[in-house]
Amino acid sequence: MATKQMCDSWDRADSLAEFRDRFILPDGVIYLDGNSLGPVPKTTPGRVANMIEQEGGAHLIGGWLADGWMEKPLILGDRVAKLIGAGPGEVAVVDTTSINLFKLLAAALRLRPERRIILSNHENFPTDLYMAQGLSAWLDQGHELRLVDESQIEAAIGDDVAVVMLTQTNFKTGRVLDMAAITEAAHRAGALTLWDLAHSAGAFPVALNTAKADFAVGCSYKYLNAGPGGPAFLFVAERHQALAEQPLTGWLGHENPFAFETSYRPAVGIRRHVCSSPGVLGLVAFEAALEIFEAADINDLRAKSNALCDLFITLVEERCGDFGFELLSPRQAGLVEPLLRGSQVSFAHPEGYAIIQALIRRGVIGDFRDPHVLRFGFAPLYLRYGDVYDAVDQLRQVMDGREWDDHSLKERAAVT
Amino acid sequence: MATKQMCDSWDRADSLAEFRDRFILPDGVIYLDGNSLGPVPKTTPGRVANMIEQEGGAHLIGGWLADGWMEKPLILGDRVAKLIGAGPGEVAVVDTTSINLFKLLAAALRLRPERRIILSNHENFPTDLYMAQGLSAWLDQGHELRLVDESQIEAAIGDDVAVVMLTQTNFKTGRVLDMAAITEAAHRAGALTLWDLAHSAGAFPVALNTAKADFAVGCSYKYLNAGPGGPAFLFVAERHQALAEQPLTGWLGHENPFAFETSYRPAVGIRRHVCSSPGVLGLVAFEAALEIFEAADINDLRAKSNALCDLFITLVEERCGDFGFELLSPRQAGLVEPLLRGSQVSFAHPEGYAIIQALIRRGVIGDFRDPHVLRFGFAPLYLRYGDVYDAVDQLRQVMDGREWDDHSLKERAAVT
Numbered sequence: 001m002a003t004k005q006m007c008d009s010w011d012r013a014d015s016l017a018e019f020r021d022r023f024i025l026p027d028g029v030i031y032l033d034g035n036s037l038g039p040v041p042k043t044t045p046g047r048v049a050n051m052i053e054q055e056g057g058a059h060l061i062g063g064w065l066a067d068g069w070m071e072k073p074l075i076l077g078d079r080v081a082k083l084i085g086a087g088p089g090e091v092a093v094v095d096t097t098s099i100n101l102f103k104l105l106a107a108a109l110r111l112r113p114e115r116r117i118i119l120s121n122h123e124n125f126p127t128d129l130y131m132a133q134g135l136s137a138w139l140d141q142g143h144e145l146r147l148v149d150e151s152q153i154e155a156a157i158g159d160d161v162a163v164v165m166l167t168q169t170n171f172k173t174g175r176v177l178d179m180a181a182i183t184e185a186a187h188r189a190g191a192l193t194l195w196d197l198a199h200s201a202g203a204f205p206v207a208l209n210t211a212k213a214d215f216a217v218g219c220s221y222k223y224l225n226a227g228p229g230g231p232a233f234l235f236v237a238e239r240h241q242a243l244a245e246q247p248l249t250g251w252l253g254h255e256n257p258f259a260f261e262t263s264y265r266p267a268v269g270i271r272r273h274v275c276s277s278p279g280v281l282g283l284v285a286f287e288a289a290l291e292i293f294e295a296a297d298i299n300d301l302r303a304k305s306n307a308l309c310d311l312f313i314t315l316v317e318e319r320c321g322d323f324g325f326e327l328l329s330p331r332q333a334g335l336v337e338p339l340l341r342g343s344q345v346s347f348a349h350p351e352g353y354a355i356i357q358a359l360i361r362r363g364v365i366g367d368f369r370d371p372h373v374l375r376f377g378f379a380p381l382y383l384r385y386g387d388v389y390d391a392v393d394q395l396r397q398v399m400d401g402r403e404w405d406d407h408s409l410k411e412r413a414a415v416t
Numbered sequence: 417m418a419t420k421q422m423c424d425s426w427d428r429a430d431s432l433a434e435f436r437d438r439f440i441l442p443d444g445v446i447y448l449d450g451n452s453l454g455p456v457p458k459t460t461p462g463r464v465a466n467m468i469e470q471e472g473g474a475h476l477i478g479g480w481l482a483d484g485w486m487e488k489p490l491i492l493g494d495r496v497a498k499l500i501g502a503g504p505g506e507v508a509v510v511d512t513t514s515i516n517l518f519k520l521l522a523a524a525l526r527l528r529p530e531r532r533i534i535l536s537n538h539e540n541f542p543t544d545l546y547m548a549q550g551l552s553a554w555l556d557q558g559h560e561l562r563l564v565d566e567s568q569i570e571a572a573i574g575d576d577v578a579v580v581m582l583t584q585t586n587f588k589t590g591r592v593l594d595m596a597a598i599t600e601a602a603h604r605a606g607a608l609t610l611w612d613l614a615h616s617a618g619a620f621p622v623a624l625n626t627a628k629a630d631f632a633v634g635c636s637y638k639y640l641n642a643g644p645g646g647p648a649f650l651f652v653a654e655r656h657q658a659l660a661e662q663p664l665t666g667w668l669g670h671e672n673p674f675a676f677e678t679s680y681r682p683a684v685g686i687r688r689h690v691c692s693s694p695g696v697l698g699l700v701a702f703e704a705a706l707e708i709f710e711a712a713d714i715n716d717l718r719a720k721s722n723a724l725c726d727l728f729i730t731l732v733e734e735r736c737g738d739f740g741f742e743l744l745s746p747r748q749a750g751l752v753e754p755l756l757r758g759s760q761v762s763f764a765h766p767e768g769y770a771i772i773q774a775l776i777r778r779g780v781i782g783d784f785r786d787p788h789v790l791r792f793g794f795a796p797l798y799l800r801y802g803d804v805y806d807a808v809d810q811l812r813q814v815m816d817g818r819e820w821d822d823h824s825l826k827e828r829a830a831v832t
Contacts, residue, residue, distance in 0.1 A: 049461035096692030098666035127667035134665030228696035249550030250514035251543035276512030
């Protein structure tokens with residue numbers, strides 16, 4: 001059985017231990033919700049304030065060019081590309097995950113004009129399903145969002161499927177879909193793939209181009225630590241860029257925005273998927289976070305993430321084994337493709353909601369998902385083995401003391 | 417003829433003079449480009465940094481509810497509403513101007529399903545035209561963007577027009593369209609109106625509900641001083657809210673986002689036009705700016721804006737009258753509806769581009785628009801009568817010394 005002493009010794013030997021001090025973390029809290037909203041680096045507030053004062057104050061309108069604000073979506077895109085297995089010129093940081101999904105789903109459907117099925121799974125995060133419903137209804141061309149169970153995806157890819165639209169990492173269970181195998185099955189059937197990397201990017205090395213993925217979107221404020229509502233990103237494989245067009249044709253996606261032409265002409269490359277003047281504050285905050293990812297190795301992060309998650313599973317089963325927790329996440333994580341589990345561990349328990357509330361009162365921040373899922377994210381940049389030990393210790397005390405109750409903090413814990 | 421002494425005395429008597437000190441403004445610069453990107457209040461950097469450190473650091477995931485992040489789009493919307501003549505619950509602060517235009521144009525077209533014409537004018541800002549083109553192409557139902565000259569709008573509103581989509585204030589000339597008269601003409605023909613308030617909001621008291629406008633969008637980073645790429649807003653008149661639906665159906669527009677239902681159901685009211693988790697940094701920066709507008713009276717701002725613009729026209733004509741400048745903006749501004757001129761003054765000159773560059777080198781920041789437009793914005797919150805005098809004095813020196821040349825700073829000055 002793992003002891004606190006053993007955990008502390010692993011922390012002392014941890015080559016990533018130095019990174020914890022780079023983040024703003026509240027005192028007395030073990031934060032296991034970085035899969036929902038990550039903490040930001042200590043450099044972020046000053047970086048953003050400095051941008052506003054120095055670039056904004058000194059350059060004002062000149063900042064759009066003097067400080068490269070206009071180019072930031074593409075420059076940051078190239079930096080994100082390295083974390084998700086994409087190449088230069090394939091990623092832009094822009095807008096929100098949902099809006100980017102709308103753009104790229106529209107682009108993908110247009111590349112398969114004779115097909116009408118968008119295939120996804122019941123377990124997908126609802127906003128992705130909603131955006132597909134909204135787009136289908138507005139196109140009014142008979143498109144249908146077909147939902148199957150996670151285990152049935154590959155079997156369901158028939159030759160009527162235009163796009164296979166999936167979130168790679170299940171937000172409730174942390175299960176990771178086999179991007180390469182599903183993409184291969186999709187391509188065999190003549191379909192395209194659109195991957196949501198919300199709980200993948202920054203959590204493990206995503207391999208978009210190795211898997212031959214077609215399109216992808218993702219989020220910066222979960223494992224990537226860009227701060228609340230940080231900008232999203234989108235990926236279009238280089239081979240699709242000449243033909244992929246999307247309907248949100250704003251002036252910054254125009255081939256020559258400053259010509260102020262009356263008719264839209266899409267820019268060459270990934271830029272045509274940028275729409276509006278970028279929200280510079282959010283981009284600057286994301287830059288501060290990306291610097292940390294560039295100082296760490298994503299493969300080292302993955303190895304520690306697996307170790308933290310494995311330790312949590314082991315300790316919960318050893319120390320809380322009598323209390324009826326059922327492991328929902330895959331027991332195996334995987335270090336090389338195909339990966340099986342993201343950087344989170346979920347357990348089911350009939351009193352799950354109340355148990356999470358009791359843990360939060362004790363300073364262990366996990367979250368709850370209907371109907372009875374306790375969800376814990378393990379971000380290796382700022383979590384220690386000792387934190388895992390202490391979190392399970394608190395859980396044990398909650399269970400021993402039957403501390404669950406029903407007072408309503410449900411919404412507070414319920415943000416994805 | 418106005419003298420510098422007279423200008424200084426007007427500044428001493430100006431009841432709005434105190435506001436200038438609240439903004440971050442570079443030394444030695446007369447900033448006449450606040451219609452493109454406004455400076456931010458001195459409180460903004462600290463406010464944003466503090467939000468990141470305190471709310472973000474202390475509350476992390478809890479911030480979405482404990483700090484009201486989720487509600488900010490609607491709370492700020494109600495504050496913006498007061499500046500644009502809208503009521504509570506009619507405005508949300510969200511996404512970008514272009515994306516909001518796409519949403520509301522789609523919503524408006526759906527309310528007029530038997531009609532296919534989107535009417536706008538050649539002089540409209542290109543991104544609005546591009547978004548309408550993108551939407552029309554994707555709907556693939558025969559919609560057409562019909563462009564007429566600004567002076568022909570009312571006459572062109574036939575009974576085939578679904579939506580009259582206009583930017584209230586011409587970005588090149590500052591001419592203000594008669595929102596009430598055009599809206600009345602549109603309604604008489606059975607059409608709806610969609611107004612872009614990009615160069616209106618914060619520049620003068622917009623009167624959406626008095627004009628019976630149907631839909632509107634706008635920008636926070638011009639006259640509203642929210643900072644680079646600050647969040648945009650949208651307005652849906654209360655009478656349309658039950659039926660108006662838009663295609664970007666993200667989870668935060670769902671009637672119950674936290675139920676994680678599989679099918680989208682639009683929220684009641686303006687909330688259905690919110691799509692994604694809000695970019696909190698941009699919203700907090702906007703809050704800092706709105707506080708200033710709540711301390712000033714928008715009618716006082718309008719009166720001073722008119723006085724600054726009138727003074728500029730008079731001085732240019734008096735002191736630079738021999739150099740071939742042609743006034744492009746309306747000579748009359750108006751204090752009560754219908755307003756005729758926004759808060760900017762534009763002149764045409766064959767050497768316009770080079771003259772603007774020479775002025776910028778002298779610290780007078782205006783901007784240039786093709787083919788030969790010199791554009792000067794006059795934001796009464798931070799500009800003085802003495803600044804107007806000095807700007808014209810610099811212009812006179814540029815003209816006397818034939819300082820124009822052709823070195824290329826075109827793009828730098830060319831951001832709307």
